[in-house]
Amino acid sequence: MSEEVCSTERIAGAQFNLSVMSDDFKEIILGALAEVDTANVWKDTDDVSTCVRGKPVHVFDVVKAIYLHAAKTGEHVEMSGTFSIGCPGDSSGDTYMDRGDTPANEDNASSVSQKAGCKFALYPLNTGNYMDVIYEQIDLSKEQNVTVTPSHYATRLDGEVNDIFRALQNAFIKVQNVVSHTTMTFTISANSPSSKQ
Numbered sequence: 001m002s003e004e005v006c007s008t009e010r011i012a013g014a015q016f017n018l019s020v021m022s023d024d025f026k027e028i029i030l031g032a033l034a035e036v037d038t039a040n041v042w043k044d045t046d047d048v049s050t051c052v053r054g055k056p057v058h059v060f061d062v063v064k065a066i067y068l069h070a071a072k073t074g075e076h077v078e079m080s081g082t083f084s085i086g087c088p089g090d091s092s093g094d095t096y097m098d099r100g101d102t103p104a105n106e107d108n109a110s111s112v113s114q115k116a117g118c119k120f121a122l123y124p125l126n127t128g129n130y131m132d133v134i135y136e137q138i139d140l141s142k143e144q145n146v147t148v149t150p151s152h153y154a155t156r157l158d159g160e161v162n163d164i165f166r167a168l169q170n171a172f173i174k175v176q177n178v179v180s181h182t183t184m185t186f187t188i189s190a191n192s193p194s195s196k197q
């Protein structure tokens with residue numbers, strides 16, 4: 001008989017949209033949403049965006065896999081969104097919190113090589129000293145294989161999509177460890193004709 005483990009981890013979520021600069025945008029967006037394994041997250045797609053909710057490990061796994069699936073077509077693909085954790089109203093998706101900790105798409109995603117540029121910003125919400133929290137918690141200089149550039153209102157990361165999402169996830173997890181309600185906005189772009197890479 002398998003032992004049931006109650007997770008004490010908190011529910012996280014991401015609200016994001018894909019923009020595909022191609023006549024095939026519909027097939028590419030719907031294809032990415034359909035072909036990624038989303039069994040470990042609550043998911044809702046409408047005409048504006050997609051929301052996924054569940055354990056942080058699965059939320060990041062699914063968002064990254066959807067992006068990679070679309071970007072590896074070679075089209076200019078951009079994704080913008082917001083990660084959130086600790087939102088006081090968020091609880092109805094708790095059924096997904098009993099999932100294990102193995103990301104379902106990592107085996108497929110880790111073998112995909114795709115360069116991108118990303119800008120992100122962290123917003124620890126329920127704290128007065130938010131700048132200290134951000135500076136103390138995120139140390140992007142330790143992230144492997146990503147070029148980090150300060151930007152107005154954001155930090156820019158350049159490199160492989162897998163490395164960029166690892167850096168995003170590490171920064172988000174560290175900040176939410178000390179500030180319970182945290183959000184993080186991001187925009188990631190690949191195959192842009194005006195790409196610096």
Ligand SMILES: Cc1ncc(C[n+]2csc(CCO)c2C)c(N)n1
Pocket residue numbers: 016017018019025026029030045046047048049050
């Ligand atoms: C991740 C993500 N989810 C939903 C949309 C909204 N959307 C815009 S076009 C389209 C396909 C044809 O209806 C959809 C679903 C998006 N852009 N990206």
